[in-house]
């Protein structure tokens with residue numbers, strides 16, 4: 001029996017085959033269609049495992065994104081003395097602004113501790129043994145700023161980092177650059193990867209983690225990575241949430257505990273999953 005002609009067409013763009021009948025789904029049906037394979041959670045998780053990073057599109061849904069953007073901006077505007085310059089190895093890095101202890105500054109950001117599907121991918125990457133490595137960190141890289149750090153890897157333990165993009169990040173707006181697959185390598189970046197002033201050189205094969213506001217970059221922190229200069233006129237605002245396995249202590253790489261999760265944030269959690277994420281062995 002020859003295939004039947006379509007019984008109806010509504011002018012949607014996504015042809016679907018049902019038995020011998022090809023139909024076109026109308027707009028309101030598109031929301032329930034499966035994601036393209038390259039955007040599905042299993043595919044992205046595999047990419048994270050194999051090449052060390054993946055970008056989850058639209059990871060912060062509207063209107064949550066709009067609310068977090070507004071709250072981030074008001075923290076930048078009002079935090080005053082809490083704005084901490086960050087300039088390791090950079091000639092202009094002092095222009096950057098860090099919002100350390102972001103979960104302390106505004107509990108509205110707690111949602112970024114465990115927002116799926118990005119959180120689920122981080123959880124899988126750590127085989128389910130996942131706790132917070134720090135207390136949330138906001139970062140503004142202003143337009144015109146040099147890279148605020150050069151090529152490095154973060155360790156010594158196997159951490160997984162979420163970079164929540166609050167702005168569109170184009171290639172000239174200071175995106176993170178990564179070397180695919182380098183999280184499997186024994187060595188970190190060689191000294192020639194950075195100029196004497198700490199600015200990163202271009203490394204053949206590097207990829208720029210560009211994306212849209214609301215996307216989330218997930219990476220193993222053992223991957224070779226760097227910030228890149230923001231040659232645009234617009235600032236880049238991101239939020240970092242870093243996870244570790246429960247057996248490791250929190251990140252305290254500056255020795256002053258300012259990146260660690262506070263006792264107050266841990267104590268106010270009521271949702272079991274967040275209580276577990278905050279069940280830390282080192283709080284300030």
Ligand SMILES: O=C(O)CCC(=O)C(=O)O
Pocket residue numbers: 149154174175176177225226227228
């Ligand atoms: O800002 C970036 O794009 C990357 C920053 C980074 O990796 C770091 O601060 O350790």
